[in-house]
Amino acid sequence: MECKLAVSMMHDYLDDDLPEQQQRDLKEHLLSCPECRAQFKELEQTDMLLFSLMHQSPVASDELVGRIMGALPPSKKERRVITWIRRHPALTAASVFLLVMLMSSVTFLKQDGQLVVKGSDLDQVVIQGNTVIVPSGKRVSGDLTVENGKTQVYGEVNGNVTVIDGSLYQASTAHISGQVKSIDQALSWIWYKVTNMFSDVAYR
Amino acid sequence: MENLEGRLTKLALKGDQRAFAELVELYKDKIFHLGYRMLNNRHEAEDIVQETFLRVYRNLDRYDDNQKFSTWIYRIATNLCIDRLRKRRPTYSLDAELGDQEGTDGYSLIPSDNVTPESELILSETQRTIYEAIDELPVKYRSVMILRYLQDLSLQEISEVLNMPVTTIKTRVHRGREFLRKKLGPRL
Numbered sequence: 190m191e192c193k194l195a196v197s198m199m200h201d202y203l204d205d206d207l208p209e210q211q212q213r214d215l216k217e218h219l220l221s222c223p224e225c226r227a228q229f230k231e232l233e234q235t236d237m238l239l240f241s242l243m244h245q246s247p248v249a250s251d252e253l254v255g256r257i258m259g260a261l262p263p264s265k266k267e268r269r270v271i272t273w274i275r276r277h278p279a280l281t282a283a284s285v286f287l288l289v290m291l292m293s294s295v296t297f298l299k300q301d302g303q304l305v306v307k308g309s310d311l312d313q314v315v316i317q318g319n320t321v322i323v324p325s326g327k328r329v330s331g332d333l334t335v336e337n338g339k340t341q342v343y344g345e346v347n348g349n350v351t352v353i354d355g356s357l358y359q360a361s362t363a364h365i366s367g368q369v370k371s372i373d374q375a376l377s378w379i380w381y382k383v384t385n386m387f388s389d390v391a392y393r
Numbered sequence: 394m395e396n397l398e399g400r401l402t403k404l405a406l407k408g409d410q411r412a413f414a415e416l417v418e419l420y421k422d423k424i425f426h427l428g429y430r431m432l433n434n435r436h437e438a439e440d441i442v443q444e445t446f447l448r449v450y451r452n453l454d455r456y457d458d459n460q461k462f463s464t465w466i467y468r469i470a471t472n473l474c475i476d477r478l479r480k481r482r483p484t485y486s487l488d489a490e491l492g493d494q495e496g497t498d499g500y501s502l503i504p505s506d507n508v509t510p511e512s513e514l515i516l517s518e519t520q521r522t523i524y525e526a527i528d529e530l531p532v533k534y535r536s537v538m539i540l541r542y543l544q545d546l547s548l549q550e551i552s553e554v555l556n557m558p559v560t561t562i563k564t565r566v567h568r569g570r571e572f573l574r575k576k577l578g579p580r581l
Contacts, residue, residue: 199566204548227572235574238523239542245520249425253439254417257446258410269559 190217195225203236291379305336313344325362332367353381398462406453417446420463423544424470430539431474433528441477445470460553466546467554472534478532526576534569542568 200217201207207215219226232342274281291334305316306321311333321335325343332348335338342363349367350357358369372381398419406411424445430436448469449456456465527535540546540554548566552559 197567199571200563203570204563204566206548206563231574232570232579235570235577238519238547238577239538239573242520242523243543243545246422247428247429247435247438249421249439249442251424253421253442254414257417257443258414260443260447261410261413261450262447374549 192218192222192225195219195222196228199225199229199232208354209344236244287383291383303336304338305334306338307334307336309331309348323363351381396462399458402456402462405450411498413450416449416462420466421446424466425430426543427467427470427539428474430524430527430543431471431535435555437477441470444473448473458576461550463546464553467540467546468556471540475532475536481581522577523573526573529576530569530572534565534572537562537565538569538573 192313195215195218198207198211200214202212202218219229249341276359286364304316304319308314308329310329313323313327313329314333315324317335320339320341321333322340323329323333323342323344323346327344328347329345330347332351333346334351334353335355336353339358340350340352340355341358341360342350342365343360343364344362345364347366349370350365351372357369359365368382398416401412401416401419405416421442423439424442426443429435432438432441445466449466452560456462527538530538536555537551540551541548546554548562552562555562
């Protein structure tokens with residue numbers, strides 16, 4: 190065997206990459222060639238020394254983890270929201286406006302506990318304390334809206350009846366030509382407010 | 394079964410910071426060791442660790458489950474080290490002042506300056522000689538030898554990390570080993 194080939198086989202051997210038959214050939218050559226034997230010994234020692242370095246490794250400073258975690262950019266989800274806002278400034282402004290308006294409606298709803306009666310023809314209506322009565326034989330032309338009170342209808346209403354945070358009693362003699370709406374939750378109240386606002390805007 | 398790193402990356406991708414901290418814990422010392430031996434400087438090595446994890450974090454969604462996490466992170470770290478070496482090479486002189494800090498010159502980058510008295514005791518003369526020899530290796534051999542010996546990667550794994558054919562890696566390991574033998578030979 191040539192020494193040049195032997196050297197290349199030595200490296201393969203150290204890489205754990207030399208077939209058994211060739212290992213035997215290499216051994217044979219090493220026994221007969223003192224120079225290659227010396228080189229093999231040096232290579233083997235270099236190899237072992239290098240591997241020994243692995244166990245003696247320097248350690249990063251303790252605050253490094255904290256520093257890394259502190260330097261991370263905000264997560265992708267957060268950034269997605271931010272980019273959405275950047276791309277749709279008008280929509281963002283509109284939704285913020287809507288949100289503020291709804292919030293004020295909610296607080297308004299909670300604060301207000303007084304009876305409110307709205308309608309175009311309130312002369313026909315009798316109010317007793319907390320109760321709004323449409324007496325039998327009477328006829329209310331137009332819509333009737335009652336907030337925070339009981340409503341009792343014995344007569345006729347030529348329009349919609351809307352009851353907010355209250356109860357509605359319809360007698361058998363009652364006649365309501367329009368829709369009857371009962372609103373007693375914040376959410377539907379908000380919905381009512383919003384749709385009213387838009388129809389107000391539309392009709393004005 | 395899914396491996397630990399795969400699970401942690403998925404959690405981290407969903408925004409779990411603790412999962413990411415776990416990944417940092419698992420790999421920080423390995424990456425630090427790699428950077429320290431590649432660049433021969435504690436500060437720069439810590440910079441590399443930080444930069445590596447920042448890149449990992451930014452590209453978590455691009456991490457492919459079929460690939461080993463270690464391969465991926467070693468690739469990022471090795472590339473960062475090589476980039477840094479390339480940048481500093483033209484002005485690399487031991488006597489030149491480094492400019493960014495007063496009074497620091499190339500000598501302060503030599504590892505023996507960073508060695509604490511404590512580790513000085515543990516560090517044998519031979520080991521120091523080896524480190525010096527590794528530092529004299531050209532970069533392309535140095536990265537291969539560090540991955541092979543200090544990180545205990547197989548030739549196949551190194552070829553994946555460096556994106557080079559196994560035969561190239563093999564040749565480099567052989568040449569690197571031969572180079573070190575010649576440097577160390579007289580001392581062995």
